Amino acid sequence: MADKAVFYHAGCPVCVEAERRFVDALDGDRYSVEVVHLGEQKDRIDEAERAGVKSVPALVIDGSAYHINHGVDLSALR
């Protein structure tokens, strides 16, 4: 069964480019990737923050947060 990964973004250009690349590049047999737009799903900002996300775009894999380049700080989305 695939592990779950969550890609958090906010629709910014850096986000879109990173999403296109990373969601696509991850091994689909091992990871099922959920894409969450925090600008539209503000109720999930707390969840992202708890996982260690400080800015988007970010990918959370097995509970670890990886910030991929820098688009927007999480605080700017609240």
Add this chain to the structure above:
Amino acid sequence: MADKAVFYHAGCPVCVEAERRFVDALDGDRYSVEVVHLGEQKDRIDEAERAGVKSVPALVIDGSAYHINHGVDLSALR
């Protein structure tokens, strides 16, 4: 044939953790990942910089640089 991706790092803890995760998570059928330790291969710092790498760990895929979290600035490795 697999596309080439290059993972640049400098042996720092953030680098090691990101390497373990991302080199492993990329779809191996599509990407052949070369791992370059810029602390040991200083002659490749220029190449990394030309690809847009500003800090490590970073992954360069198809000519685009993705900084994954932040370990060490490239300038500190020269």
